[in-house]
Amino acid sequence: MPALSPDAFITQLARTLAPLYVIHGEEALLALEAADALRSRARQAGYAEREVLTVEGAHFDWSQLTDAMSSVSLFASLKLLEIRIPGGKPGVEGGEALQRLAASPPPDTITLLQLPKLDRSQQKTKWFAALEKSAVITEAKPVGRHELPAWIARRLQRQGQTLGHDAASFFADRVEGNLLAAKQEIDKLALLYPQGELSLADIRDAVANVAR
Template sequence: MPSPSPDAFIAQLARGLAPLYVIHGEEALLALEAADALRAAARSAGYLEREVLTVEGAHFDWSQLRDAMSSVSLFASLKLLEIRIPGGKPGTEGGEALQKLAAQPPQDTITLIQLPKLDRTQQKAKWFAALEKSAVMTEARPVGRNELPGWIARRLKLQGQSLNQEAASFFADRVEGNLLAARQEVDKLGLLYPRGELQLSDIRDAVANVARFDVFHLSESWLAGDVARATRMLDGLAAEGEAPVLVLWSFTEDVRMLIKLGRGLKDGRSVRDMANELRLWGDKQRLAEPALKRIGGARLMRALTECARVDRQIKGVEPGEAWDSLKRLAATLAAR
């Protein structure tokens, strides 16, 4: 079955309930909201009994699932059965049990399976393929910086408020990487201001700076040529106590990736052909080739030399502040 976004998943519940649902992904807020919406829809439809099974480790007794699927309640004829697999690995016995569940979901029961972010191997497993075929499935993916203003605007619209593009971008800068805090800030605006359009001054006054940055998304900023965002992310990582050696590793790996990409393109290969080899996935795959053309081979080689110099600064064998050098490196790579 097609996999709707969490928002589409929630909207779809109003059109009727299916026997089997799967929610997986790393964005906890979106996964929680989707599960809460399903629980509310199930209660409204008369599924008043709820049973939760949590698979913790390899020693989980899967006969509990078989019992839950076959049991009949004395108090309610309709049941919501939740199966939580926080590790994402049901094991051999669990995989077989989930395949049987997918092939024949229990009657008078809505089953919800909750999973974390799954790697490629897990998504290719037989049990996941069986669920994918039979269940209504949604993936709670992180909301990227480019998507965040739209996400904020949709949330505000639900409470009768709106904002212009400049205010939405400012809001997104303050909450990037912290979706739960973003929702809390949206809720706060609903309490502080009446319905209607919010001004940039309102956002400046009310929205706290709660952005959280992930070093693994740092390259997206300078690959896109966004000097301001790259600098803001580095300041945030430094303030959060991130180790500069990890940040340097991110720069070094992606500079080397662009150099290898340039060599491959000269040999007639395509970006798609090299994606797995160079770990080019998601936004990075889209940004890599334009960044390569903008930066050029000579500047990339100089950047690699600069990475070696920052490494010596981190180790204390060369003068200078590593974070300042990393910001200059980001600005150089992001410059248009």
């Protein structure tokens, strides 16, 4: 199925939960927020147990995934299983394990696979193709300069604040390329100013220059 934007991914979580999710992409903030939203929603739905497998290096024992998929918890009937592959390359054995996971996700379990940015060749592998068929996928793409003012405006709207075109453009210039810093500056504005429209002067006074 087509990859969702992080915002669409989080919106879908409110409607239904799927057995298998994949989050990949280079924008760390958006990937983190998507994963946090899934964890929160899973807890609300009664997935009280959480197990994390981190695949590092070429010698990861993939039988750990098989064991995690087949294990029955003594403490909770529902489990969130997270599989993290920071390098984005599971190898031959791992690729086969992920294909089995995609074909038959474990019962009473939500599985979250977390990956970095994947290049075109990685997205054409058999294991990723299998995941595309069965998982809900979101790609955390960087927010470009032309998209940034609207992204900032949506975030401010969540906290009851708005800003005009000039203020949004000035804000974007100050935080371009540093989305985590942009979020921190937005959070700061909620503390400094009441709800309502923020002026260009407000933004100039409050927002640090953290562009990179």
